[in-house]
Amino acid sequence: MIEVFETLAEYFSLKYVISALIVGVLISVCSSLLGVSLVLKRCSMIGDGLSHVAFGALALASVLGFAPLAFSVPIVVIAAVILLRISENAKIGGDAAIAMISSASLALGVIFVSLSGMNTDITSYMFGSLVALERGDVIISVILSVFILVFYLLFFKRIFAVTFDENFARATGISTEIYKTAIAIITAITIAVGMRVIGAMLISALVIFPALTSMRIFGSFRGVAISSVIVAGVCAFVGISASCLFSLPAGASIVVSNMAAFCVFSVIGFFKRRLNKG
Amino acid sequence: MKNKTTHLIECKNVSLSYDGNCVLENANFYVDRGDYLCIVGENGSGKSTLVKALLSLKKVSQGEIIFASDVGCKKIGYLPQRTNVQKDFPATVREVVLSGCLGTSLSPIWSLSDKLKADRNMERLGIGDIAGRCFRDLSGGQQQRALLARALCAAGSILLLDEPTAGLDPIVTKEMYRILEELNREEGMTIIMVSHDFDAAMRYATKILHLERSVKFFGARDEYMESDVFGRWGNDRGL
Numbered sequence: 001m002i003e004v005f006e007t008l009a010e011y012f013s014l015k016y017v018i019s020a021l022i023v024g025v026l027i028s029v030c031s032s033l034l035g036v037s038l039v040l041k042r043c044s045m046i047g048d049g050l051s052h053v054a055f056g057a058l059a060l061a062s063v064l065g066f067a068p069l070a071f072s073v074p075i076v077v078i079a080a081v082i083l084l085r086i087s088e089n090a091k092i093g094g095d096a097a098i099a100m101i102s103s104a105s106l107a108l109g110v111i112f113v114s115l116s117g118m119n120t121d122i123t124s125y126m127f128g129s130l131v132a133l134e135r136g137d138v139i140i141s142v143i144l145s146v147f148i149l150v151f152y153l154l155f156f157k158r159i160f161a162v163t164f165d166e167n168f169a170r171a172t173g174i175s176t177e178i179y180k181t182a183i184a185i186i187t188a189i190t191i192a193v194g195m196r197v198i199g200a201m202l203i204s205a206l207v208i209f210p211a212l213t214s215m216r217i218f219g220s221f222r223g224v225a226i227s228s229v230i231v232a233g234v235c236a237f238v239g240i241s242a243s244c245l246f247s248l249p250a251g252a253s254i255v256v257s258n259m260a261a262f263c264v265f266s267v268i269g270f271f272k273r274r275l276n277k278g
Numbered sequence: 279m280k281n282k283t284t285h286l287i288e289c290k291n292v293s294l295s296y297d298g299n300c301v302l303e304n305a306n307f308y309v310d311r312g313d314y315l316c317i318v319g320e321n322g323s324g325k326s327t328l329v330k331a332l333l334s335l336k337k338v339s340q341g342e343i344i345f346a347s348d349v350g351c352k353k354i355g356y357l358p359q360r361t362n363v364q365k366d367f368p369a370t371v372r373e374v375v376l377s378g379c380l381g382t383s384l385s386p387i388w389s390l391s392d393k394l395k396a397d398r399n400m401e402r403l404g405i406g407d408i409a410g411r412c413f414r415d416l417s418g419g420q421q422q423r424a425l426l427a428r429a430l431c432a433a434g435s436i437l438l439l440d441e442p443t444a445g446l447d448p449i450v451t452k453e454m455y456r457i458l459e460e461l462n463r464e465e466g467m468t469i470i471m472v473s474h475d476f477d478a479a480m481r482y483a484t485k486i487l488h489l490e491r492s493v494k495f496f497g498a499r500d501e502y503m504e505s506d507v508f509g510r511w512g513n514d515r516g517l
Contacts, residue, residue, distance in 0.1 A: 040368075041328065142293025156386065157376075157388065160369070161377040164377060167333075168377075168378075169377075169380070172380050173380075173381070214368075219369075219414070220368060220370040221370075221373050222373070224368045
């Protein structure tokens, strides 16, 4: 057991592992907070769609030789606003439209990749990698998470009202559009930034899992939000540690530890409900 | 330049449309303080659209809705129809009721007066003891009371209810009507209610607004019961 910790300590003294740990944990925490609103608003598909759009954008950036983040963030933000509009307009079949956009972006991304010749950068975008990070990614994810945390703390009451009952919130004079658009845009940025560690195919799991996991046990909005943040942070840490120790892909390890947390919480939730009834 | 009205709310020649289709044409009616107004009519008669317009969730395509100078549409306590989203939403009763206190304050935390207001409204509706319970675990009647308490937190002196008893069992429905009657009689709360429950509308309302894409009847309940509109509608329903 002590050997395990020694090996871990060795890894954690490496600069790139520390960067990955910071970005991984922060992005997980951000996604989980956003996930609470998205899951409860039945908009989880937006996260999935955005990650595919982000993949397409990154692939295009690498073909054109542009800086990956600077190029993809604006595209994903625009996609977020469009996806939000589509998912609200039930007439065009919101879910089908999102599925269409997301698979189309993926297809375009794959074509861009083959045009530029298979390069490792792109595969790391799909499934995530610890080494793909640069100093800029770390700084951006720190700024982003501070921003999201402050946003949620300041507007928690309103975010609850808009998530719980949009019509009522509008009737009391809250401009719900602003909050929804803000959440969609922040989600887009979070996904574009986090994609390189977690991977485009897996990052939407970070949006969905912590919220669903916390809902197994907690019955208050505040409880779910706080628990999601903690679950997301712990799972990211455990996932990245496991990825170092057993040389597993980082993104997949984080998602699997989220899955484990979901199972544990489900079992606890089951017994908690039994206890309450009995 | 805003027009004034001697009533609490006055609708003048209001027309409403969805995607260019007119759902309500040229409606004229008013609401006075202390009224208990029931809006009745078949599905698709424009009732729910009118509710949205009263809350300014929807723009009127013609005419205007005028509020008395001391009230505004933001002072209406709104009880919407329950949606599916809320059925498994993790929120305590207190969180739900408090969200009615939002108003225009930008403060990130709830003030003491907001908390007291929420507590008072929960006590008033007899749900003070379940304030910490999860909304999704409640019965339909308890959920509806929690939503009514939230509406009371937002209400100045007007409550607007959209089918408040839909999906409730007869005993809970009766209890709901009793609460509304009490609020109307004892606290002078103005109540505007959209209802499919024809018998209840006849029993409790003081005024009736009957819609069928236009106003078929507007006036006191007793006049309504003697009118042709009521006769025809009553016959259709086998009354």
